[in-house]
Amino acid sequence: MRRRPRPLVKRRKKMVSTFSFEEDEDSDSVEEDEDLGAADSLHAPPDVRARTSTAVANVTVGDADALECGVCFLALRPPIFQCEVGHVVCSACRDKLEATGNGNCHVCRAATRGGYRRCYAMERLVDCIRVPCPYAAHGCDATPPYHGQESHRQVCPHAPCHCPGDSCGFIGSETALMDHFAGAHKWPCTTKVRAGEAFSIRLRDGFNFFLLADHDRCGDGEQAAVTCCSVPCRLFLLNVMKERLSRAISVICIHPHTSSAAAANNGDQQLPLTQCELVFSCYGDRSSCRSHYQSSVFRVVCTDLSSGLPNPENCFQFFVPNTVFGVGDDKNSIQIKARIIN
Incomplete structure (x- = not known):
């Protein structure tokens, strides 16, 4: 009795554009199957070798599924493994x-004698494919893999x-x-x-706002105003x-990475736990209260205000x-002292 093959899960193909390919000079991945191609490139004309080492921009990938693991459907990242036919999986799925x-391939069901093998060519490819940062419009020029x-x-x-303003749709970096x-x-x-x-x-x-800069990385006086823009x-x-x-x-930290901040509050070290100290005091005969002092230290809520x-x-x-x-005090403002504690 023949065994019915497992049906494959069909997914809608994703088209991804504006890729760029960059030569990874730091890559030390070597695979015997690449030796032949490397030898051929040595015999190629100099102008051809020069062209192949330059970055290629504005490349459209018709099916981005080719860059994803066939099991978990996540983006492939080194180390990458393949069966004898050439179907690739990520490291985590290979282990599972x-x-x-x-002992069979997840796609073609062919026996994987000796297990899945490293696919160095695919590793080099996915490391060379660069995409613009999704926040390029806000000033980021990074091109991560x-x-x-x-x-x-x-x-x-x-x-x-x-922006927390009513009916205001402005979004941007902290500065x-x-x-x-x-x-x-x-x-x-x-x-x-x-x-x-x-x-x-x-x-x-x-609403009142203040921009806090790192103490150790800012200068004094005019230098501080300049440095705070670059740190x-x-x-x-x-x-x-x-x-x-x-x-x-109430005090709120406006930060874009709220998930990282939440992890920090749960003990993760991705972001420092932010605390604030507020102090209010008044003395004199301006009101029926001759002397008043209050101080609190508390955890600051972090949000991107989305x-x-x-x-x-x-x-x-x-x-x-x-x-x-008191009678002569400004009824629309209040003077306090504040301190941010990391």
Whole structure:
């Protein structure tokens, strides 16, 4: 009785364009099957060898499935393995297939005597195929490998965030957002802030922003203003809301990689855990309160604002009672001290 072949899963072909091929000079992958091709290239005319070593841009791949594993359908990345016929699988799926003890190819069902073999030619190919960063429009000029585009996207410093303004669809990097906040919305913005240092800031009711730069990588004075534009910065929103008996201040870190930030809060070291310290104090005879001091250290919520502002109930709120304000105080602003703790 003949065994019926396993039906293959048909998927819609994906067409991917704007590939570029680049020579990988650091690749040390060598395979005996490539020796013949290498020898032929040595006998080729010099102009032909020169042309083959240059990058080729604007290449369209009619079927991107050819660059994916035939089992898990994820992008192929080294090490890559093949059966004797030439069907390729990724390393993880190769291990799973060999663990079953079947010994047959997942596609053609041919016996894989000695197991799957490394496919160095395919490894070199997938490493040479480069794609533009999905955030190229926001200033990123990186061209990661096709199989590494998702990893790059998760850490790309040019990934955009959203403006929290009502009916405003602006998106951009942290620095671009800062310019947008100050220019388009006229929201209060502070730039010369460094991590770990306390600073005094007067908050208006509504949105207030400050851009935090790394303490060790920024200079002093005018040099700090220049340097902060070239090192990774973090954008923070301080939202001041009027309540019936107080003002509620919440602090939000505007960051494009919210999934990485969430992992950091769960113990992963991808991003440092961000905490904030807020201090409010007043002394004198301006009100019925002769002396008042309050301080809190809390964890900062991180978001790219793609879903709007987070629910205030999910954020720590720093409440300042209305009774501490005197007769001559500005009723629309509040002076506090803040410090970002990594």
